[in-house]
Amino acid sequence: MKKKFLLLIGIFHLGITYAQVGINTDTPEAMLHIKSGESTATTNALNIVNSDNTGIFTVRNDGYIITSGVHNAVSPLDLRDGIDNSIIGIGQSSQTAATANEGAIKYETKLLYCSDGTDWHQLASNPIKAYVIADVLNPVQQFSHNVESEISDWNLTTDLTNSFNTTTGEFTAPRSGIYTFSLVLTLSDDKITQFSSFNVYWRMFSSVIKCTSSFNTTSTKSLPVSVLCTGSFAMNTNEVLKASVLQTFGGNRSLKSGGYNNLTIIEN
DSSP: OHHHHHHHHHHHHHHHHTSOEEESOSSOOSSEEEOOSOOOSSSEEEEEEOTTOOEEEEEETTSOEEETTOSSOOSSEEOOOSSSOOOOOOOOOOOOHHHHOTTOEEEETTEEEEEOSSOEEEOOOOOOOOEEEEEOSSOOOEEOBTOOEEOOOOEEEEETTSOEETTTTEEEOSSSEEEEEEEEEEEEEEEEOTTEEEEEEEEETTEEEEEEEEESSOEEEEEEEEEEEEEEEEEOTTOEEEEEEEEOSSSOEEBOTTTOOEEEEEEO
């Protein structure tokens, strides 16, 4: 008799494990079926809190879903928590637009698409374009005679796409396109030797633009030497552009302080 009783308990437990559970309903239609007693926006059907008793997920009786930090949901799914964390991830899909139905959105290769029920249409976007302004206000870097050196000590004023590295002086293209640059560099006052030059290079892999100020005679007075170098590069995403200098005045030289060295890069 005892064995039969234990067997019945085992069968009953197995039935409970795979049964449907209904809350506020005697006829559940899912593994967990919750029936709310109201249909208003002022009461909740489901409320989940964390160990600090902070609400992290709520379903209102009018069907609106409220996530952590959202105090007044004004759409069925409102993620605007005011903490700079209100994002939603959209993934890729191989479904046809007809299968996904109209209004569906998917992500493909850095672009968003919306279905009209027949075709997928690329959503228009105006990405923030690269715009960099930098200068060297208090230069400490020394440039040796006849040695090409990259420029450091940059002070960043504006960088809308976080594309410029002030330590290395490298600009990384955020996307494929045409980028126009302008660079003014001025060496500190010193004497000028005959047949000397001040050269500025813009380099991107094997492509290079060179700008030069050259001198055929000697100057006994200490003078500043400047180069203005402008141009454009067709760059692919993540390609790197950087500037360097080479001077042949016979000794070490530094850039002139006080706002004489300025860089601008613009995405067209």
